Amino acid sequence: MAQPSEYLLELTGMRKAFPGVLATDNVDLKIRPGEVHALLGENGAGKSTLVKMIYGILKPDAGEIKFNGKAVNIKAPAHARELGIAMVFQHFSLFDSLTVVENISLGMDHASSMRELAEQITEVSQRYGLPLDPDRHVYTLSVGERQRIEIIRCLLQEPKLLIMDEPTSVLTPQEVEKLFVTLRRLGEEGLAILYISHKLDEIKALCHDATILRLGKKVATVSVDKESTGSLAAMMMGEEMQAFQHPEKPILGDIRLKAKNLNMVAKDPLGISLKDINLLVHSGEVVGIAGVAGNGQDELLTALNGEHLTESGSIIIEGEQVGHLGPNKRRLMGMASVPEKRLGHGAMPDMNLIDNAFLTSYERLDFINHGFIDYGKTEQYANKVIKDFSVKTPNAEVPAASLSGGNLQKFIMGREFDQNPNILIVSQPTWGVDAGAAQTIREAIRKMASKGAAVLVISQDLDELMEISDRMGAICGGVLSSFYPIEEITVEKMGLLMAGVSLDDSVTDDVRDNANNDITNKSNQNAT
Amino acid sequence: MEILVAAILTIITAATPLLFAALGELVTEKSGVLNLGVEGMMVMGAIVGFAAVHFSGSATVAIFASMVAGASMAAIFGVLVLVFHASQVPTGLALTIFGIGLSALVGQGMIGVAYDGIPQLHIPVISDIPVIGEIFFSQDGLVYLSIFMVFAVMWFMNKTRAGLILRAVGDSHDAAHAMGYSVLKIRFLAVIFGGAMAGVGGAYLSLAYSPLWVEQMTAGRGWIALALVVFASWKVRRVLMGAYLFGGISILQLHAQALGIAVPSQVMSMLPYLATILVLVIISRDRSKIKLNAPASLGKPFHASR
Numbered sequence: 001m002a003q004p005s006e007y008l009l010e011l012t013g014m015r016k017a018f019p020g021v022l023a024t025d026n027v028d029l030k031i032r033p034g035e036v037h038a039l040l041g042e043n044g045a046g047k048s049t050l051v052k053m054i055y056g057i058l059k060p061d062a063g064e065i066k067f068n069g070k071a072v073n074i075k076a077p078a079h080a081r082e083l084g085i086a087m088v089f090q091h092f093s094l095f096d097s098l099t100v101v102e103n104i105s106l107g108m109d110h111a112s113s114m115r116e117l118a119e120q121i122t123e124v125s126q127r128y129g130l131p132l133d134p135d136r137h138v139y140t141l142s143v144g145e146r147q148r149i150e151i152i153r154c155l156l157q158e159p160k161l162l163i164m165d166e167p168t169s170v171l172t173p174q175e176v177e178k179l180f181v182t183l184r185r186l187g188e189e190g191l192a193i194l195y196i197s198h199k200l201d202e203i204k205a206l207c208h209d210a211t212i213l214r215l216g217k218k219v220a221t222v223s224v225d226k227e228s229t230g231s232l233a234a235m236m237m238g239e240e241m242q243a244f245q246h247p248e249k250p251i252l253g254d255i256r257l258k259a260k261n262l263n264m265v266a267k268d269p270l271g272i273s274l275k276d277i278n279l280l281v282h283s284g285e286v287v288g289i290a291g292v293a294g295n296g297q298d299e300l301l302t303a304l305n306g307e308h309l310t311e312s313g314s315i316i317i318e319g320e321q322v323g324h325l326g327p328n329k330r331r332l333m334g335m336a337s338v339p340e341k342r343l344g345h346g347a348m349p350d351m352n353l354i355d356n357a358f359l360t361s362y363e364r365l366d367f368i369n370h371g372f373i374d375y376g377k378t379e380q381y382a383n384k385v386i387k388d389f390s391v392k393t394p395n396a397e398v399p400a401a402s403l404s405g406g407n408l409q410k411f412i413m414g415r416e417f418d419q420n421p422n423i424l425i426v427s428q429p430t431w432g433v434d435a436g437a438a439q440t441i442r443e444a445i446r447k448m449a450s451k452g453a454a455v456l457v458i459s460q461d462l463d464e465l466m467e468i469s470d471r472m473g474a475i476c477g478g479v480l481s482s483f484y485p486i487e488e489i490t491v492e493k494m495g496l497l498m499a500g501v502s503l504d505d506s507v508t509d510d511v512r513d514n515a516n517n518d519i520t521n522k523s524n525q526n527a528t
Numbered sequence: 529m530e531i532l533v534a535a536i537l538t539i540i541t542a543a544t545p546l547l548f549a550a551l552g553e554l555v556t557e558k559s560g561v562l563n564l565g566v567e568g569m570m571v572m573g574a575i576v577g578f579a580a581v582h583f584s585g586s587a588t589v590a591i592f593a594s595m596v597a598g599a600s601m602a603a604i605f606g607v608l609v610l611v612f613h614a615s616q617v618p619t620g621l622a623l624t625i626f627g628i629g630l631s632a633l634v635g636q637g638m639i640g641v642a643y644d645g646i647p648q649l650h651i652p653v654i655s656d657i658p659v660i661g662e663i664f665f666s667q668d669g670l671v672y673l674s675i676f677m678v679f680a681v682m683w684f685m686n687k688t689r690a691g692l693i694l695r696a697v698g699d700s701h702d703a704a705h706a707m708g709y710s711v712l713k714i715r716f717l718a719v720i721f722g723g724a725m726a727g728v729g730g731a732y733l734s735l736a737y738s739p740l741w742v743e744q745m746t747a748g749r750g751w752i753a754l755a756l757v758v759f760a761s762w763k764v765r766r767v768l769m770g771a772y773l774f775g776g777i778s779i780l781q782l783h784a785q786a787l788g789i790a791v792p793s794q795v796m797s798m799l800p801y802l803a804t805i806l807v808l809v810i811i812s813r814d815r816s817k818i819k820l821n822a823p824a825s826l827g828k829p830f831h832a833s834r
Contacts, residue, residue: 057706077708093703095696096824105689106696107707139820268819 007066008033008192009054009085009161014063016049023049027063027218029211031161036183036193038203038224040236041213042434047196048090050213051163054194055087056080068160078109086154087163092146094138100149101134107153117156124152128182143293144175151182162186163194168202170460172292173495180206198236200229212236250470253283256454257304257335257423258316262323264303272296272478274303279480281423281454286445287483288469289458291498296478297458298340301427304456305337306330317423332363334422338412340431340458342405346412349401353393356400357382357415364419381418389414389440406437413441417448424448427458442468462494476500529659535783536663540671541737543775545570545729545746547674549753550760550767551681552598552725557757558685559718560698560825564620565605566726567750568627573598573727575631578638578734578741587646591670591731598727599720601627606719610712613829628744638741645739646670670732675768677725682764694718698823701830711830726750748801755804758811761821777803 011029015022024046031037041047052058054065056074065072067083074080080087094103101118108117118134125132130148138146147167154162164183168176183206187193195207203210203224210227212219212235219235262277274296281287291297302308304315306327315323317333327337339345347356358367358378367378382396389410393403400408409429416424429445430438445468449455458475459465465472466489473483474497481497493503549566556563563569577594581587605623608614648668649655655665685691694714697704701711733749734741752774760766781796811818 077706089706093700093706095699095703097699097820098692098696102692102696106692106704106709 006032008068009194010064010066010069011050011054012064012066014050014053014065015061016046016053016058017061022216024053024213025216027213027216029218029221031192031194033160033192034187034190035209036187036195036207038207038210039194039196039213040198040200040203040210040232042198042236045213045236046216047213048165049216051087051165051194051196054080055085055163081109081157081159084158084160085163086157086159086161088147088150088154088165088167090165090167090169092150094146094149096139097137099135099137100132100141103138103149104134104153104156108156120156121152124155128155128185129178130182143170144172147171147179155186159191161192161194163196165196166198167195168197168199170293172498173462173491174499176202200232200236203232204229250284250286250449252285253452254318255280256283256318257281257425257456259304260314260316262303262310262314264299264308264310266299266478267308272299274299274478277303277480279456279483281456283422283452283454284449285470286449286455286457286468288465288472289456289475289480290462290465290472290494291458291460291475293460295476295498297427297460297475299478300475300480301337301339301425301458304425305335305339328363331360334364335425336360336416336419336421336423337425338416338427338429340427342408342412343401347400347408350399352399353386353396353403353411354379354382356411357385357396360415361419382415385411385414385418388418389444406433409433410437410440413444417444420451421448421453423454423456425456425458428461429457429459430461430464431459438464462491466491466494474498531783531786533659533662535779538779538782539772539775540663540667541732541775542778543771544671544674545732545737545749546753546756546774547678547768547771548670548729548732549726549750550756550771551674551677551764552722552729553753554757554760554762554764554767555681555685555694555725556602556718556722557826558698558762558823559694559715560701560823560828560830561606561609561715561719562616562620562827563602563605563609563623563719563722564617564754565601565623565627565750566722566753567746567748568624569598569601569723569726570627570730570733570750570753571631571744571746572601572627572634573730574734574745575635575638575730575741576727577731578641578643578739579634581643581646581735582638582641587669587735590646590735591728594727594731595724596727598723598725598730600723602719602723602726603716605723606716609829610716610719613831616827616829624750632743635741635743639743641741643735643739646735668736670728670736673728674732678764678768685764695823698825701825701828705830715830726753729753752800752804755808758818759807761811761818762823763821774800774803 007030009031011027014024014027016024027050039047039050049058053060054074056076056079065074072083074083101114101121104121105114105117121132121134130152132145132148132152167179171179183193197203207224209221210224210232211221214236259277259279262274264274266273272295277300303310306325306329309326310323312321312324317330317335322330322333343349358373361381362368365381367374379396385391386393386396391411391414392407403411413429426445429441433441442464445455445457457465457468466486469486471483471485472489472494473481474494476498477500479500481502496503549570553563553566573594576597577590580593581590584590601623605619608619609616646668648666651665655661685695693709697709697711697714705711730746733745756767756770756774759770778800780799781793784791784796785793
């Protein structure tokens with residue numbers, strides 16, 4: 001045996017280059033047993049690359065990994081698991097059509113029989129407060145429950161180090177709280193946790209030490225207690241974070257968009273039906289709808305923008321009943337929308353930017369000339385969008401799929417914004433977009449409202465919504481909550497709304513405790 | 529009674545090739561690969577099996593030869609689709625066209641050659657029991673093999689770890705890859721199995737159903753087998769049901785003629801294909817059913833780099 005070391009995991013000089021990018025460069029990291037260590041950095045800072053090297057998915061170009069004081073060359077995930085390293089991915093590696101126990105079995109290197117495994121799952125889930133039924137099919141589970149599968153799968157292998165890649169991005173605040181209780185308990189039992197995040201308050205609440213990465217390089221390793229959220233952010237961003245100034249109370253104009261008792265039965269068996277949605281958006285305001293993924297956001301967007309037709313009176317634009325009109329007719333009335341999925345919904349991946357610009361704007365901007373496409377005008381428009389939103393692309397003739405996520409999002413946003421819509425519906429405006437582009441997009445959204453548009457933003461990013469909205473509500477299981485002015489909104493209140501709890505009734509502690517169960521039950525009912 | 533027994537016996541012979549091919553395609557599709565070359569693999573199995581029995585005189589050799597022929601065709605498909613990332617649909621169609629052409633070439637000298645058909649089981653006394661003996665104990669080995677394969681595939685899919693991994697790969701190849709399973713290897717094996725089964729299915733036609741070689745003698749059965757997999761919503765037990773149902777429809781024409789029903793024989797010959805179209809239309813109406821049962825990664829290419 002090697003001499004005992006104070007550290008469970010020691011990384012020195014880790015380096016990995018991809019064609020054209022140096023993803024991580026000379027990064028050191030040390031974790032003690034029982035320590036919850038944060039790995040902090042913006043998108044693209046090299047966090048994922050670093051942990052993929054620890055977990056054996058990527059091979060480092062240079063650097064040394066010591067585990068338990070012994071130098072190791074981790075060749076594959078199975079090898080990492082053998083050493084005692086487990087990882088919960090940001091995007092779950094789950095199989096929808098299989099059951100919980102089958103899923104967990106697939107992730108185990110030494111599988112016992114299904115029955116034994118089911119018993120072990122039940123035992124671990126009870127011990128750590130992670131309720132989960134082994135025989136359920138994954139597609140019937142909520143996101144929080146899916147994450148529990150991953151965590152339990154890791155715990156069953158009795159790891160020494162647990163890597164968690166942005167585990168809270170898909171959870172409600174209450175689910176996050178529960179997860180933290182579990183993680184703290186695991187830490188007390190001696191498990192080291194490497195916690196990847198860019199959410200500073202979570203790191204303050206959970207972690208002991210933090211290693212901060214920026215542009216592939218290590219900035220510092222600090223003790224979290226001794227730092228403020230601001231100083232951590234400064235190290236992460238490389239400059240003092242510019243707080244977004246929440247605008248003055250908007251001057252509300254007329255009601256531009258209205259949904260009245262909107263019901264829509266989901267055609268997709270895994271979809272969510274909309275139930276009695278009531279919604280008002282005035283000219284000049286930004287209305288935010290929060291919610292955990294898969295609670296009817298897509299359905300709401302497609303009902304409002306006309307991709308799915310509903311009863312004519314259930315959607316009203318500028319006083320006219322439009323529920324039965326398709327997207328083009330609604331566009332002509334001044335509605336623009338940006339869906340969550342960029343490639344394949346917001347843009348055609350293999351078509352170039354000019355064609356993509358044409359597709360949603362030709363009617364409103366009159367790009368058709370005697371039945372033929374007016375390419376000159378369309379190209380001008382595409383170039384205007386590229387310039388206005390500083391989209392990084394060699395020219396307008398590259399396929400949409402070749403743009404990075406952030407740039408494509410800027411282009412799609414710009415394509416809709418530059419049509420000067422009266423009504424703008426945006427879903428997940430900054431999902432997977434880097435901080436700079438996200439800032440541009442948020443400012444553009446506010447600007448649309450100040451120019452008099454009625455703006456509806458559907459997002460899973462609560463911080464973002466609280467930053468840009470004037471009024472907020474949440475969607476849960478296809479039911480829309482009431483809306484509250486931003487001054488009355490707190491994270492806790494939003495958490496309850498996202499869990500489908502009404503704030504108008506007196507909220508007892510009982511209800512709060514049940515909030516998490518509620519949300520899972522709701523989404524289950526809808527999934528089945 | 530005699531007519532009924534005769535009908536059942538012909539249903540069995542009509543159903544068996546469909547059952548083999550559909551079982552193989554089910555396993556292939558469960559792994560996430562859509563191989564539309566079933567017809568081509570079947571017809572190659574038919575000619576190679578027939579040629580093998582002609583030259584070796586052994587039905588066993590012929591059956592193995594047909595498996596190898598089907599599997600080799602599948603291997604071509606597998607390499608193109610899995611290694612070179614060729615699009616699955618056109619590659620499968622090309623495989624069918626290639627198989628039909630190649631089998632005609634190989635079979636040039638076989639036209640008009642006679643063969644007695646593979647031997648049928650005969651257990652003294654038991655096989656002689658009227659009706660039951662005739663139906664259950666007087667079939668050829670391939671019929672028993674096809675039924676055995678139904679249960680073997682069912683057991684493999686639902687009870688073994690390898691089957692679980694196969695289903696997982698078909699459900700989400702990215703997740704399976706992230707867990708360290710070799711998606712391409714598993715898919716390649718599934719494709720090969722599908723080919724071997726299609727090969728035997730084809731051989732059943734040229735060795736037992738009508739023991740001779742005729743160009744394009746599979747006559748669209750590969751397509752029916754493909755439709756059967758969808759019809760069965762990727763469930764093994766329903767493939768068995770479906771194969772016998774289609775077998776029943778396809779022998780209707782023979783018995784209708786025997787009974788002197790005045791329907792043009794061309795119309796009767798159309799029946800299995802019409803039934804296929806009809807069933808697919810009906811099933812496709814309920815998209816939710818397909819969505820819940822179809823392997824989620826079906827037909828999607830997998831690139832390990834991502």
